[in-house]
Amino acid sequence: MRNKLTYILMSLVIATAVSVTTMYTAAPISVSLLTTEKTYTAGDRITLSFSKVPNKKPKLYIASSYGTTLLDPEVTETAFLYHVPSLISNKASTVNWKLMLKDNFLTGNFTITPILEVKSMESYLGPPSINAGGDDYTMLTVLPTDSLDNVLPDSTKVAIKRQFKRTFKTDTVLTHNLYSYKLIYSTKQAGRIFTASNCLGIDSKEKDVNVMPDTPVNFKIDVNRLHDYADGNQIAEMYTSQIKDGHNNIVSDGTYVTFYITNKKGYVLKTSGNTINGKATARIIHPDYAEHWQIKAYVEGMAESNTISIDFEQVVADFETQFSKNNREVTIGPIKSYMDQMIPDGLIIELKIYDNQTLVNTFTTATRDGYAAFTLKQVDVPNNTYNITVELAGINKTYTSKTLW
């Protein structure tokens, strides 16, 4: 109990002592802000004046959105004058200040508002190309700024204008958090949308966005041949109808179309074309034997064509083979085409040599002036009796029991 009492007494003494000391040391130095203005326009000269305190030269700490700094006062007879540097006074912002008196931190703030006159319109538009159809969009962002590069206050009106073909449209959007923006959705039709914006009488420069055709839809193909003979020389041309997207736009130039050709044996050949004005053309050389082709074209994953079939007529009906010089010189020809003309140069001829059923060797050559010749060298074909097959233009002829020596 006694202890408790002592504690209470002790703490009382301490408390009194503390309060007495604080009373004495906290003698307030009266300093006050003399400037009354609370709002300035960017670019104004700003001077804060404070009532003078003798023998002191306190610094003023100011913080704006641009940065912070310490100012020394200009001491006049009656006041401290703090000139806010243009670095800070040119920037629209709320400026907080604090007078750095050791015992008395006086604080306050003032606001710098932008000049309500637009000097430049910075605008961004992206992405620079979008797909037609109305789902894809691009965004126009406009930042109207004053002559000191301050953005305008929220809810400043910005007119966003756009033009597509013959339609004009103007939207008014309000700036928010420094900038204004507008989503521009694509049109059904491909083309170019031009945009411009205006704020407080000042106009931006032109920005444009390309509306590109959407994914293609199914199309038709056809084939163009000089004749329908399988001469292994002429070139067949396959072409598509004008390929369009779902909104009747012609697909962009260069769209890659693959033509698949399935032949009689079930092998898939292929050729390709890039569209120009929506039409793709692909070429392929005629086969050198009678063929039946089924052709279908694809734009992978997006569109396909109808299937067409074409036939090639056999041109070489028959041919003769002569063996000479110990059967080592094989001459084939004349090989004649559909009008009995000599077949154009370059028809491939394959000669296979079999010893009974086993293939000994294969030789390939091409015709020249309707003829072709093979010289069977000792090295490649040793002396023996063979079955010799000659194949050209899909025709297979076998000469049995030919003895080479």
Added chain:
Amino acid sequence: MGALEKSNKYLIAALLIGVAFNGASVFFTIENTYDALIHLFFADHYANSWFEPWNYEWYTGFTVMSYPPLVHQSIGLFSYIGGLKFGLFTVAFIAIILFITGVYRFAKLMTSNRTAAGYAAILAALSSSFLETLHIFGQLPSIVGISVLMHALPEIYLWLKTGRYRYFFTCLSLISVTVTSHHVTPIFGMVFFIFPLIGMVIMDASREQVNSMKEVTFKVFLRTFFKLFKRIVMFGFSSLIIIVTCILPYWINSKKNPITQVPIPHGSRDNFLEVTSSGLVFFLIPWGVLLLILPYIFYRYYSKRYLFFGLSITILTILGTGGTTPIPIKVLGETAFNILTLDRFTLWASIMSLPLLGEFAYRFVEGDYKTYLQNRFGAIYHRLLGGFLAVLYLFMIVFTMSLGYFRPSQPQKIKMLPIVNFLNQDQHDHWRFLTLGFGDQMAWLSAQTNALTVDGNYHSARRLPELTTRAIERLENSKFRGVEGIGSLQQFLTTPEKYNLKYIFSNDKFYDPILYFCGWQRLRQLENGIMVWEKLNVPPLSSILPKDDVATWQKILWGIMPVTTVIIAFLLNVQMLLYRSLKMKPSFASYLKFQNNYTKFSKGVSISIHLWSLVVMACVAYGMYIFYMKNVSQISPENAIKAYYDHLDFKRFEDAHALIDPKSDIDIAQYMLEVSVTDGLLSSYAKMDAIKTEFIARDDSTATAIVHTKWITPLERVNKDFHKQLVKRKGKWYLLPDEVNADLPPDQLYSDNVTSYFNQGRRRITTEQTYHEDILKQPVLEIITAKLVKYDNHYAIIGEIQNVDDVPADVVIKGTLYNNDNRELATFNAKDVLKHKLMPKEVTSFRINFEGIAWTNVEDTIPKSFNPDEFTPIELEEQPTKFNLQAAGNVSSSDLYKDIVLSKLAINDSVITGNLFNSGLEEITIPQLVISYYNSEKELLFVDQKYIKEGIRQERKQPFEYPIPQPEIMQIISSDMDNCYVNGLPNEDISNKMVPNRIPKHSYNMLQPLEHPYFSFVKMELNNYIGNPN
């Protein structure tokens, strides 16, 4: 010797001749040498940042502390007066003067005869080893080093002999200059020049204590040795300290970055009998005329006084023979043998022989040997012999000097200004560049620009494991290092973003295909004919690059020490130099006492010189006969075939035509037509690697051969067999001509419409960053499928990717493998198993191989014949289970030729054969097939590719044959496409937005069915490279 000495007119003549000849010709030779431009690059470095040893320009940064700096810094200093080349030539002049005077002083020391020394100086000024080192190799530091060492030798002698401290300081000052100019010279110079010199000093000192040389016994020698021991030790330790401290940063750097590279083959390590060209350059030329008087040199050096020099020159001679005998490798050990270039031993041996060459000449021209010969064989013989030796000497000079003219070691001189301008334009120097086919001129380019290259020309400083693990000096000339070099180059080309490598300057068409198939595109040809290649999607260099910093004291020491040593050496020696050259004071160095009075030329030596010369000349004659027989093209069918393919390889069509049977009536015009129509990988981009002829039938007048040829192409190793028939007409063998392709296109003139594109780049001319609206949108790609698969022991990411945008795209695909714990295991780019350029809506299959850095393990033996198409699969510590795929598209307007058609197809016995047809307006140089395989559910399993060796001309067809791969293991590890990104955005989002109504597996019913254990369907895609676009 009281009277003033006369000027040595021989030395003056030597200086006049030496400076006039070498000084005048150096302007035409040194820029074409191997090393000079490298030294110039280093000099440029010092001129720009004297105290900063880190150089960013080569490799990924390296330190110039890896080479002693004196010569580079001197060139740098002189460059402040008149530019870099002025500095180079000035230093070359200084080197010439130092060398001639050095030889004079060394010879005077050795022969104690001023006339003999004068002869030595004159002969040295034009000696083939000096000419080769200066005019062919351009090894300035080496010349300066050995020259200053020769200047130091008399001072060392005098210090040891007289013990006067003046000589102690002069010799040490000269050794310090040697050290700062070349590091190897003082170390080996110590062993091969200074040790024997010490022996000679002891001999001389011993001689003074007795009456004749005969009385110098081992006991006397040992006694003298202990008497001089203090001076020797003082000198030894002081020079050791100088060698260590003068270039201390060099030693620190060598210890920190030891040379752990795969040795680069050097001709000086060859067996000179097998590789005769190396024998010529590294043995015959440096020895030159000395070879004939070898018996004299050895006889003299094995006399008692020079005994130790005799031992030294023997070792040097043997070491200089490289791989000819197994001794050098045993003496030096494998490591030193593979790091050192052994030609320097021959150089030193030849320089050590120079005093005796002078002595011999003196004795031959006006001394006892003349008398001996005249007495024995008459004056005529002496004159004839003199004439013969003089002609031989002149021949060696002319031959050595013309070597660079007839067998240029460098490509034609390239005008660098257009390249320098290109790099300065449009911030092109914000990326690294690479040169191809520039030779050592790349160093000169680097000296002129601030742009960085991934390559470099000082291979000891290479740091990237991609480079150090291969025996290639530079990426630049990788084709000369065979496929191994190209393998290294491919890694850089495939993942250039790792090195910020965006531009390639190509002076060699050979590399074009590999550049193209690795996804590079031609930008334009500069006015000097250099083609600029560019890679899209490579980020610029960051503004702060890493460097290995060293302590400031090292930088200061490195910057100040070399020039200080020169100044100190100059100050210490200038007095003596003036006395000596102006003959202001009579000088009599103590070594002049040991003069040989040259009275009686030994008969035995004379005979052995004659015999030896006969042997040498017989060897040379036999060598020439063998050379002739091997190279007479029509003496045997082997020679004819070899010569024919050699001519074809070097495009000497006229010579090749001369080997075609004249009875076949093919004139040169027809032959040229037939040869010139064949373009393609093999005819335009292949370098013959090996040829072997196998005769299957042969008699006196005809022969049939299978010619097995191996070719290196930039893409793959090609083995091709040709059947050739030969006939003998009038004792000469001729080849019968081959058949030509008779394919006749149907149209004479035809037209085609194509969509072509142009990218404006910056629409406004500005030095600022490109305007926002001038930046093109990246084309949107869509990854249709992607899978991680394992085949055999390789992992690969395969898939299909489509350009779903409206503009053509260049495609870069980067794959990363992860294990189950999401730890990254490997990352690599798709190399050539895809079409890099896609038209709108075009699809390509792709495969990413995960390549390791080949042969990183020391145990891995480097295969002798590496195939560029092969790759070293990366060694993964753990099993990859997931992958990440990043695809990036960039608008591309080049290489969009698509008119290649699959016009015929047949599959049998796991071989696909068919025809490709060129339906467009360009000649296809290299067609490529990209082949995808699917399982029975039409799921992608594997992607492969095949280059067709022959090109396809317009409206022509080209057959191909492709064996279907038969992997042993084929499994899909992951088909999870969650981590696929396109241009940084998730693939799925893109897919949903761009092609929401995609028809999955759309054209899969057009897949070609196949019979195979793993694969049920196959798809063929066609790609092509146009070598010469119209």
